[in-house]
Amino acid sequence: MGAGNVPVQAHSTKREMHSVLQQQQGPPCLKPSQSMICVYTFLLLVLSRGALGSLQAKQTDFGLKVFSQLVADVVDTNLAFSPYGIANIMAMAQLGSNGSTQWALTAAMGFSMQERGMLRQQRLLQHNLASEDGVEIASGVMVERKISLKKRFRRALAKTFQTHPHQMDFTKPEQAVSIINAWVSDHTAGAIPEFLAAGSLDYETRLVFLNALHFQRLWKVPFDPKLTQERMFHCANGTIVPVHMMRLTNHFSYAEFVTADGVDYYVIEVPYEGSSLSMLLVSPFEPEIPLSALNADLSSQKIQHWRSELRNVRRELAMPRFSLNSEVNLKSALLKIGLGGMFNLASADFTWITSDERLCVSKVLQRVKIEVDERGTKGASATAAVMFSRMAVQEITLDRPFLFLIQHKHTGAVFFMGQFSHPPQ
Numbered sequence: 001m002g003a004g005n006v007p008v009q010a011h012s013t014k015r016e017m018h019s020v021l022q023q024q025q026g027p028p029c030l031k032p033s034q035s036m037i038c039v040y041t042f043l044l045l046v047l048s049r050g051a052l053g054s055l056q057a058k059q060t061d062f063g064l065k066v067f068s069q070l071v072a073d074v075v076d077t078n079l080a081f082s083p084y085g086i087a088n089i090m091a092m093a094q095l096g097s098n099g100s101t102q103w104a105l106t107a108a109m110g111f112s113m114q115e116r117g118m119l120r121q122q123r124l125l126q127h128n129l130a131s132e133d134g135v136e137i138a139s140g141v142m143v144e145r146k147i148s149l150k151k152r153f154r155r156a157l158a159k160t161f162q163t164h165p166h167q168m169d170f171t172k173p174e175q176a177v178s179i180i181n182a183w184v185s186d187h188t189a190g191a192i193p194e195f196l197a198a199g200s201l202d203y204e205t206r207l208v209f210l211n212a213l214h215f216q217r218l219w220k221v222p223f224d225p226k227l228t229q230e231r232m233f234h235c236a237n238g239t240i241v242p243v244h245m246m247r248l249t250n251h252f253s254y255a256e257f258v259t260a261d262g263v264d265y266y267v268i269e270v271p272y273e274g275s276s277l278s279m280l281l282v283s284p285f286e287p288e289i290p291l292s293a294l295n296a297d298l299s300s301q302k303i304q305h306w307r308s309e310l311r312n313v314r315r316e317l318a319m320p321r322f323s324l325n326s327e328v329n330l331k332s333a334l335l336k337i338g339l340g341g342m343f344n345l346a347s348a349d350f351t352w353i354t355s356d357e358r359l360c361v362s363k364v365l366q367r368v369k370i371e372v373d374e375r376g377t378k379g380a381s382a383t384a385a386v387m388f389s390r391m392a393v394q395e396i397t398l399d400r401p402f403l404f405l406i407q408h409k410h411t412g413a414v415f416f417m418g419q420f421s422h423p424p425q
């Protein structure tokens, strides 16, 4: 089964839906009003998904682009990242940008918040994600009390991100750090108690955009802890170390692919309870192939393609129990995708935020904590601006580096992703 196969799932779903509708409608000879309603409902479904999908796909693409830049420098380290978090923060920044900064942000992010209907789409997306059980998201804006924000910016923040700016006194930076850390801790159920290090803000700080995400979900089918055993893991650097390998024999959605460079890999989906969220595990068949062969051209379309090819098969899955704790400064990754201008006081243009002072971005930080065990997954992230024919294998053992992504299936938002290159010490 190659990457070139035509995804047929979408069509068959439509066909199934059509036949269900037909069954419900009984005789094919319909009254005109009845058939109109059916057609209309179907169109609406397609349209609302499509509209939400376009902004979300672009935000996901942006997050994935940032991730690719980030891992380019750290090939064999573990990393957990939230594409959703970075896209959210930068969308807020884009709202306040003007001129060349707005142009650069629009080009790098692939969408413009100024476009008609975007604010509404963003609001729907937030709403859609927040209504998911076990998922909490929050956006925050901390602003120096002496700065007056433009009314249009305040209104857009309230409408779109459901947030009202908190006024702060950045002349007392240590106090500001503890207020921000308390906000993050509150919105991540205590998982990230110390987001900002002492000294990370100073009296020149004027505004901090914040995003917090907390996720806790049980697997649809838990792994039996009694089956977890020590097995060997092939680290990215070639060493082999022991790891606690969880095991589950079940039906999984699974597919095999080949990259343009001829690297064979597979994707297996492990669903969470409720089935609206799942973890996708992606790994090359050959242990010596670096993950960079897979994550070079990650995109929302690629993920969609994976999903469309997944087939329900019975497999024995063995994967490490792990927890990762990553802290990254995204500045260099953002510089590499053409966003250097916003880090420079002379060129940055955030005149839609305030006209009191010139503002520019000094750092973009993200901290992610993720714990994967037999029962399920707990994840939290905080982001601040101060994403051939092979024999069928019976056993899927993630005993080599793999990528993981936690995605909200309906909107395509990728809450978390990461590369697991070796068991964390």
Ligand SMILES: *[C@@H]1O[C@H](CO)[C@@H](O)[C@H](O)[C@H]1NC(C)=O
Binding pocket: 235, 237, 238, 239, 422, 423
């Ligand atoms: C390879 O990576 C593992 C895990 O980080 C580490 O313990 C080991 O020292 C590394 N070995 C070499 C040769 O770099």
Ligand SMILES: *[C@@H]1O[C@H](CO)[C@@H](O)[C@H](O)[C@H]1NC(C)=O
Binding pocket: 098, 099, 351, 352
């Ligand atoms: C945004 O930029 C345009 C063109 O440079 C300028 O005319 C306009 O006044 C700016 N908007 C604000 C709010 O400063």
